[in-house]
Ligand SMILES: [Zn+2]
């Protein structure tokens with residue numbers, strides 16, 4: 001089968017003919033039709049995350065159809081559409097798994113990072129970690145929901161019942177989560193790169209009450225802020241925008257260093273937290289809510305062999321929507 005392979009970080013992916021994987025016990029063999037590109041893929045390719053499997057097939061927002069089922073019962077049948085997310089496997093047995101926090105599993109495995117992912121014609125996945133996907137969306141549309149949507153949603157849930165919600169970095173995850181926040185009646189304040197008036201206009205068009213540069217303070221104190229940009233200095237900036245007891249949620253897997261800041265900015269029970277990975281529960285919940293809103297998704301498609309172009313355009317901030325690789329017919 002054809003796959004785009006990372007041989008070593010900081011090098012372009014290579015189009016290769018590799019053996020088709022075989023489904024083990026409890027696994028599905030999935031014919032991939034679409035795989036969305038996540039910022040995390042960039043961090044892996046750019047060598048910003050430690051110890052990826054090498055060589056690696058990246059990609060963890062995978063949509064396809066079940067072609068074969070390894071022995072053992074499964075919640076899927078041959079031909080079913082299936083979504084494969086970042087969380088690939090957990091041990092089910094560590095202190096985190098046993099306390100409902102499988103996203104923090106000591107031995108967790110991750111699709112397109114520590115196991116092969118979906119920049120390929122086929123992939124295998126443990127059926128217990130795969131999702132049935134809402135029928136309202138086609139394969140290309142639904143792919144970005146599998147991470148930008150899902151981990152964005154976990155970040156959003158960590159803001160509790162914040163009435164005034166700030167979002168720093170208005171990319172794919174922010175665009176998806178903003179729609180849910182507005183649907184739930186939150187007031188949305190969007191922060192972009194200073195001077196990026198086009199994105200600020202887009203945020204206002206979507207329904208934000210205010211949009212400005214990340215160097216500005218909002219017109220009202222925020223109850224919570226989510227940072228989707230991988231820019232550490234945004235943490236103290238967001239803290240300064242918070243009301244007492246407010247929370248800053250860092251939604252990315254990688255961020256540049258956070259500069260020091262005066263304690264008074266954290267004082268009065270402000271909180272800084274991060275979001276790591278996802279639980280299967282997050283996915284079940286999100287895929288019920290997304291079609292009800294309904295969350296709309298903007299995509300830009302690339303054929304599998306153009307994965308490097310998609311990554312380059314993502315890195316340069318030149319995409320017009322979530323990049324999705326399309327595979328096969
Ligand atoms: Zn565990």
Ligand SMILES: [Zn+2]
Pocket residue numbers: 038039040041060086147148
């Ligand atoms: Zn991701």
